[in-house]
Amino acid sequence: MGQDVAAVHDDHGHDDGHHHHKETFVTKYIFSQDHKMIAKQYLITGLIMGVIGIAMSLLMRMQIANPEEPSVIFEALLGDWAPGGVMDPGIYLALVTIHGTIMVFFVLTAGLSGTFSNFLIPLQIGARDMASGFLNMISYWLFFLSSAIMVGSLFVELGPASAGWTIYPPLSALPEAMPGSALGMTLWLVSMAIFIASSLLGSLNYVVTVINLRTKGMSMTRLPLTIWAFFVTAIIGIVSFPVLFAAALLLIMDRSFGTSFFLSDIYIQGEVLAHQGGSPVLFEHLFWFLGHPEVYIVLLPALGITSEIIATNSRKPIFGYRAMVASILAIAFLSTIVWGHHMFISGMNPFLGSVFTFTTLLIAIPSAVKAFNYITTLWKGNLQMNPAMLFSIGLVSTFITGGLTGIILGDSTLDINVHDTYFVVAHFHLVMGISALYGLFAGVYHWFPKMFNKMMDKNLGYVHFWMTAIGAYGVFFPMHFVGMAGLPRRYYTNTNFPYFDDLADTNSLITYFAIFTAVGQLFFAYNFVKSIFFGKKAPANPWKSNTLEWTTGDKHIHGNWAGAIPHVHRWPYDYSKLNEDDEYVIAGQDYVPQHIPLQDKEEEMNH
């Protein structure tokens, strides 16, 4: 490949001991402290949770397309919750709730950020492992435990939590209000409390690692945008997740110990409850103080991954590196002061609504800058259409489409009439669901060779991308119009409103597209599993990328580099850089990896 690892004295020599100790099956595959193995554990757990979450969405869509009609699928999967094959309204709400919870937290937070932060932070900054491998291991196992509890809650007698993923009290606080608010809700809260602990341990580790363990020469302005995104995501997580923990704790107290943080003046099932003085609006504030940053916790890693992949596959530097970093920081800051846009009509003071409208529409600005910068990066590139690249372009597309409708929802006036309709469902699925999933897929296709030393099948990847791209728009674009008709979300059936009768065909169409999209995911699942075992052996740097992870060679050792850790001499985006004499900086090669020192005749640029 013509790239020579700079032979510099290794000042991390004391770390070498890392990879000499003997590994047993348990320490290597189960209680591993190697960030690469932990990343794979996160990925596989996340993907399994994803299968459950997507399957649930299909069940919901089938119910909406054929409301209250018996189905053998329901009978087989839901058992007593689908008497005679007709889905019970309570279990519909349970599916709504657990689908949301699983997709947001377990797939797109842990599965996406957990996987790639763990995998890429040490490799791309030139570190042998996370700052604390032990805490990292604990973080994964707490995540596993919380996943197990969440899945386990599906099997309790009265059903899992059913109050929506936002679990607004009093509905979630009172077992009298709905069956899902009994044991199912307790398990949900326990699971989420453990999840938060896991997420915090992970995030603290990421932040400490990025700040302290960068290799020589890796200044903050030479960090790949992936790392910037993971770093800032971790900070948002540290700031906001504890607030959800507080909310969950107070809710547990209201449920089990008779306190009244969120409850007041309630008459239910023929009885007045003793609770007095609490406010559900307080819970909404606490919930959305996490809930909104959570959107960016999900999205920023995807955007970081995409930045890296688009630059690599365009064979061009990412356009406006500093603006991209500034946008990430601006989005992170603004994301913590916009939560109230979920609550315009919650009964909070309308003046607050004005403030939140203002901050919310501000966040459109850095988002727009990012979108324009991606498009400019493609301009005059030499685009290598690998599956990862396709998913990255797809992400930019859905990010724009979904983001634009945010301008309607973020405007307190316009929100009045589209709040909690299918318009919202369409908006957030495109902008954070589909976009973040594309980021996840892009990341898997791009770093699979590094993770497993094997290549994924590109043709299966193409089939997967095109089916997903067509299906996703087929599902969510028409859904905006259903929402514009004023169709509320979380309705088990719409047949009680004849006004919505003419939406039924469109709802069926959406369901067909959803099934089509889900079938597309089977190609991915097959490709993923097949390639782990039977994939072609990956070259050392298949995508001709500049970042450090491609310099480790193909041996997977705890400690990452068999020899010295490479030093860094440039930013990660020297693609197609030319000398003064109009030749590539390294002759015959359109990229200059980060560890290559400045060449003769090369102009140094400060990006």
Next chain:
Amino acid sequence: MTAFLIIIIAALLAISVWQISKIAKIGKAPDPDSDLSEVANDMDNKRNGQGMLLFVIAMYIMMIACFVGYQDFFLPDAASAHGAEYDNLLILTTVVIMIVQFLTQALLHWFSYKYHGKKGQRALFYADNDRLEFIWTAIPVVVLAGLILWGLFSWNEIMDANMDDDPLIIEVYAYQFDWRFRYSGSDNTLGDANVRFIEGANQLGIDPTDVDGMDDAVSNELHLPVNRPVIFKFRSQDVLHSAYMPHFRAQMNVVPGMVTQFKFTPTVTSEDYKSTEFMTQKVRKINEIRRQKSKELLAAGDVGLDPYEFEYYLLCNKICGVNHYNMQAKIVVETEEEFNEWLATQETFDQTLAKAEN
């Protein structure tokens, strides 16, 4: 069901095409550079680049088709005073975002096609341009500033529930899974209420010692006089609900433990709204669908569906329990005289109490 079959067939076709392509590969000599065989080559770049171009064209067709085909999904003209302003803002915002959508998607996919990789093609090393960045920061700032300002002015107006124009005061009371409406009577003042007063016929917990409440009347239909401002006071007995009146562009959450409010002026009577061209056509279409459905139902030995006549409705739009999907109430907007006539037939709270004592 047929469409489901079509999808399965399409998926199977896709699988077979891919399998055939694999068989075709077997016949060829092994690629000398087999290491890179799973990395996109020029042919992949070209095909997928073309795919991007086709995709964006298909997307444009879909967007236009949705706007044309789903025209009558959009809610008809608002039946409230502030609703017209709301609709204008919505239309303007939609136009702005669709323009941006068309332009950016075009650029994104066109570049993906135009610059698809070819051996020997050189990418342009282009890392920065402050002026460009300034332009596309400034444009969203200006556009958004305009939208924000307009939105904020409307918002302040809509949310300003003042008493200057002698509004009618009505309590909207929510519980699992129905609505009640309390009219404040001749004093236009609602009596105090709390769930702790709920007893027997006093289902809304009106304070029996408060004289203001004696002339209050409780109904399960919402009747409104046309062209008179109404302040709705929302109260919930158990969990969160949301009172959504889509045709009036009105929605407010109903929160146990507090009273929330929303004010609007209905401007079109139910009769007039029903007879608009939009609504007659929409109802005709819906009834056609219902007739077809009824035929199927009757053929299967079930009961057919009643024909539909439009009435304004109020529905619950915040998940509130298993029957959330059917928590609705009828709204009637009528002339002042009709309204007064109707209100006079409603039982007042002191009458209710007297009845309960007998």
